[in-house]
Amino acid sequence: MVKNAYIHIPFCKSKCNYCSFVSFCNLGLKNDYLNALKKQIKAEYQGESLNTIYFGGGTPSLLSIDEFRELLDLFNLNKDVEITFEANPDDANLEYSKNLMQLGVNRLSLGVQTFDDKILQIIGRRHNAVQTLFALHCAAEAGFDNINIDLIHGLPTQSLADFVSDLQKVEELGIHHVSLYGLKIEDGCYFYKNLPSCLPDLDLQADMYLKAVEVLKDKGFEHYEISNFSLPGFNSKHNLNYWNNNTYYGFGCSASGYSYVVGQVCPTYETAVRYTNEINLKKYIQNPLNKFSKQHLSEQEILEEAIFLGFRKIAGINVEEINKKFDIDFDEKYSKILEQYSEFFIKTQTGWALTTKGILISNEILAQFIAD
Ligand SMILES: C[S@@+](CC[C@H](N)C(=O)[O-])C[C@H]1O[C@@H](n2cnc3c(N)ncnc32)[C@H](O)[C@@H]1O
Ligand code: SF4
Incomplete structure (x- = not known):
């Protein structure tokens, strides 16, 4: 049974750099898109009572309240379901926030990125810091008591002091959760072909990350996943489901899902399937059941994913669980990696975790488990 769903709303008023x-x-396609999205949900959703549902983007706050209600109405929800809704600060208004709350949204995620207006302009955001403060005010006024902000570090011209000033705001503004991303410039974005000058180098990015760990911990935040920090009790249940390598639906253009083949009461490992929906918007609208990719995972691949995702959690992996599930001796099977990178691992009560320094080179370390 799949108990978690991600729904992708792939529209933005403009593209950030x-x-x-x-x-x-292309907002003119929104209507057609929503019809296709509903078609996919109706065809693939099996009616389970969901534990979490996440509306991500793109920009979900471009949906009207009626459009959002029509999507939400397609699902059965557990009484303590976590419903996350991503919003852009420039879309905020009190009435919209109240309506979201009334429909059951209980976790709001705001794409803040930074509170520095000069940097916001350079990276092509549509909002400024005053609009972020207004969005947070509307959310609190509407009754939201579980608010995430996305921050990016390593932005053009950003100094360590600028970034620390962003972190200081987290406490002042009554935020419960921070998702912190290091700036990545990948093919397809404006910066890829127009690299900004004054980009912090990798050492400064790493210093910023370490500073965030220190400052947010001081403010009572638990660092529970490589990029995520929360006040006690405010972990993202939806994202934890990913990192625990459990199943989830992916609805909408380019959304990914993970499931076991239908009909298996007790799934065997050979029947796990990862899929990504059509990534071309027009093609998705034409045929929302089409998959861009669909991969049947072997037991070895599932094990690698369990390790890869498990080490993203600061608590690390539970060795006993992994040994039992995959019938292996983890410490023996991966002894070379544990030895080679010994200074970057710590032994926990249940298994292994990465140290903070290990997190800084987690891509390199985790790749070893895949190559093994
Ligand atoms: C896909 S976006 C959706 C949120 C919303 N559209 C917004 O931007 O306000 C989720 C988050 O990913 C992060 N993100 C997007 N592109 C990134 C990049 N190139 N490097 C680092 N973080 C990025 C941003 O923090 C953003 O808020
Ligand atoms: S960061 Fe968010 S608002 Fe900006 S283009 Fe990407 S999805 Fe859209």
């Missing part, structure tokens, strides 16, 4: 996510500025 750093963003390579699948999102389009």
Whole structure:
């Protein structure tokens, strides 16, 4: 049974200079898209009572309240379901926030990126810091008591002091959760072909990350995943489901899902399937059931994913669980990696975790488990 769903709303009013996510500025296609999205949901959703549902983008706050209600109405929800809704600060208004709240949204995620207006302009955001403060005010006024902000570090011209000033705001503004991303400039975004000058180098990016760990911990935040920090009790249940390598639906253009083949009461590992929906908007609208990719995973691949995702959690992996599930001796199977990178691993009560320094080179370390 799949108990979690991600729904992608792939529209933005304009494209931020750093963003390579699948999102389009062709808002004229929104209606057709929503019809296709509903078609996919009706065809693939099996009616399970969901534990979490996440509306991500693109920009979900471009949906009217009626459009959002029509999507939400397609699902059965557990009584303590976590419903996350991503919003852009420039879309905020009190009435919209109240309506979201009334429909059951209980976790709001705001794409803040930074509170520095000069940097916001350089990276092509549509909002400024005053609009962010207004969005946070509307959310609190509407009754939201679980608010995430996305921050990016390593932005053009950003100094360590600028970044620390962003971190200081987190406490002042009553935020419960921070998702922190290092700036990545990938093919497809404006910056890829127009690299900004004054980009912090990798050492400064790493210093910023370490500073965030220190400052947010001081402010009572738990660092529970490589890029995520929360006040006690405010972990993202939806994202934890990913990192625990459990199944989830992916609805919408370019959304990914993970499931076991239908009909298996007790799934065997050979029947796990990862899929990504059609990534071309027009093709998705034409045939929302089409998959861009569909991969049947072997037991070895599932093990690698469990390790890869498990080490993203600061608590690390539970060795006993992995040994039992995959019938292996983890410490023996991966002894070479544990030895070679010993200074970057710590032994926990249940298994292994990465140290903070290990996190800084986590891509290199985790690749070893895949190559093994
Ligand atoms: C896909 S976006 C959707 C959120 C929303 N559209 C917004 O931007 O306000 C989710 C988050 O990913 C992060 N992100 C997007 N592109 C990034 C990049 N190139 N490097 C680092 N973080 C990025 C941003 O923090 C953004 O808020
Ligand atoms: S960062 Fe968010 S708002 Fe900006 S283009 Fe990407 S999805 Fe759209």
